[in-house]
Amino acid sequence: MTDVPISQTWWWPFVMILVAGWFATDVWRWLGVFAGGRLREDGELLIWVRCVATALVAGVISKLILFPQGVLAETPIWLRLAAAGFGFSAFFVARQKVLVGVLSAEAFLLCGWLALDKLG
Amino acid sequence: MTVPERPERPEFLTDTPVPGRIWMLRGARAAISIPAFILTAAFVGYAGLARETGLTLAETLALTGLVWALPSVVVLTGALSSGMGLLPTAIAVALASVRLMPMTMALMPLIKVPGKTRNWQLLIASHFVAVTAWVYAMKHLPDLPREARLPFFVGFGCSVSSFVFCMTAIAYLLVERLPDMVAGALVLLTPVYFLCSLWGAARLNADRVAMITGLAFGPLFFIYLPGLDLLWTGLAGGTLAYIGTRIHRRGLL
Numbered sequence: 001m002t003d004v005p006i007s008q009t010w011w012w013p014f015v016m017i018l019v020a021g022w023f024a025t026d027v028w029r030w031l032g033v034f035a036g037g038r039l040r041e042d043g044e045l046l047i048w049v050r051c052v053a054t055a056l057v058a059g060v061i062s063k064l065i066l067f068p069q070g071v072l073a074e075t076p077i078w079l080r081l082a083a084a085g086f087g088f089s090a091f092f093v094a095r096q097k098v099l100v101g102v103l104s105a106e107a108f109l110l111c112g113w114l115a116l117d118k119l120g
Numbered sequence: 121m122t123v124p125e126r127p128e129r130p131e132f133l134t135d136t137p138v139p140g141r142i143w144m145l146r147g148a149r150a151a152i153s154i155p156a157f158i159l160t161a162a163f164v165g166y167a168g169l170a171r172e173t174g175l176t177l178a179e180t181l182a183l184t185g186l187v188w189a190l191p192s193v194v195v196l197t198g199a200l201s202s203g204m205g206l207l208p209t210a211i212a213v214a215l216a217s218v219r220l221m222p223m224t225m226a227l228m229p230l231i232k233v234p235g236k237t238r239n240w241q242l243l244i245a246s247h248f249v250a251v252t253a254w255v256y257a258m259k260h261l262p263d264l265p266r267e268a269r270l271p272f273f274v275g276f277g278c279s280v281s282s283f284v285f286c287m288t289a290i291a292y293l294l295v296e297r298l299p300d301m302v303a304g305a306l307v308l309l310t311p312v313y314f315l316c317s318l319w320g321a322a323r324l325n326a327d328r329v330a331m332i333t334g335l336a337f338g339p340l341f342f343i344y345l346p347g348l349d350l351l352w353t354g355l356a357g358g359t360l361a362y363i364g365t366r367i368h369r370r371g372l373l
Contacts, residue, residue: 013179013200020210021196022186025217029246032224033239041229044366051330051362053222056354057251057318058334059341060191060219063349064311066339069194070169072304084312091316099154101316102309109308113301 075113083109140271143264147275150260156280158313159252160287162190165306167291168298169194173201177292184288188281189250190310192217218351222358224249230261231269245270248277251314259321326365333357 006012039046065084066077087105094100163184170180175197187193195216199209224246231237231245253276261269298306322328337357341349 007203013175014182016200016206016209017179017182017186017196020199020206020213021183021192024210024213025187025189025192025220026247027214028217028220029224029249030243032221032249033228033242033246035221036225036228037232037239037242039225039229046226046229047324047326048358048362049222050226051326052354052358053219053226053254054318054322054327054330055334055337055357055361056219056222056350057255057314058331059338059350059353059357060251061311061314061318062335062338063342064307064314067342068307070165070303070307071300072307074300075304080308083308084315087312088315088319091319096316096320098313098316098320102154102158102312105308105312106305110301110305113304 075109076116079109079112079116083112138268140267143268143271144275144278146268147272147277148279149275150272151276151279151283153256155252155256155313155317156283158309159280160284161306162310163284163288164291164295165298165303166190166193166197167288168295168303170197171292171295172297173197175200177289180292181285181289185281185285187213188247189217189220215347215351218348219354220249222354223251223254227254227257230257231273233266233270236267237270241270245274245277248273248281253277253280255314255317255321259317262323324365325368326361329365330358330361333361 036049039049065080067073068080072080083105086108087101087103090104091098091101166184167180170183175183179200183193183196187196192213195213196209198204199212204212227249228242232242253273256276257273261273264272318331319328322331334353334357337353338349341352341356345352
């Protein structure tokens, strides 16, 4: 037996992934199953739950645009907002075609980014 | 002459009962879609991050398959690379995934056949609840017959996650480092996709108002109450939207 601390063993990361990753995440899904099982499909309570879930996902969206991770954080905030706004408008113009919205936003971002690189 | 195959709605609307296995296959086929492509792009970006932080391929894939919610995956990756303890990590990851509970709750009445669907089936299906599949399910499942929704959702979830799983492995092995602009563009895909499809999935005015309040509250709570910010965004923004639209629908009482 050698005295390797457990955090250095090969299996420790997998214990972390199982307990702190899989369990800590799926426990919310399971709770959701039990709590959601009693909701009626046409009930007021479900409308409220859906509002909460929708607002929460919308919060994820604005966080990803305003405070992104990695290299995207180096682009100016107005460019990201403008790209997202442009994509969302294109989505409406194209009768709510998601693909059009996504591609328009990407094109806007890349054009803006290239232009800034050239100028800067 | 062959009959052209159309994978869209029409065939879902037939009256004859179709066994669950077929619905599962149809769900799996429906997974060849824009959301799957976008999620794959997001995980390709993640594979680069995992490799840079020094995770092995096996660890990266275990994380992808078992956790299956990108924000929690990113939190856990950070914890693994910095040697954080088990308990603080579990708390951080749990905080990052509280949002899955209201999402799963909202999905349940949609996919459940009262008196028939067993809890263990729902527990298995719930593992596939993540923003991408959830948004897709909320938008498309109401068009399907009730019995079809659960198998369709499981087929969809299984096939999206296996595809993403494989692509993450390939990206980990092949992509040394993405060019900056490609990596940046991949990161923007996810929020813009969510933005458009969440709006498309909204059925009531309450949903649309909740989306707007959530967009506005998200950054505020992130700055003033980091950590639990998403939960507060959901509770405050969602409740405000609910009360506001309820007054509009029904008057003050």
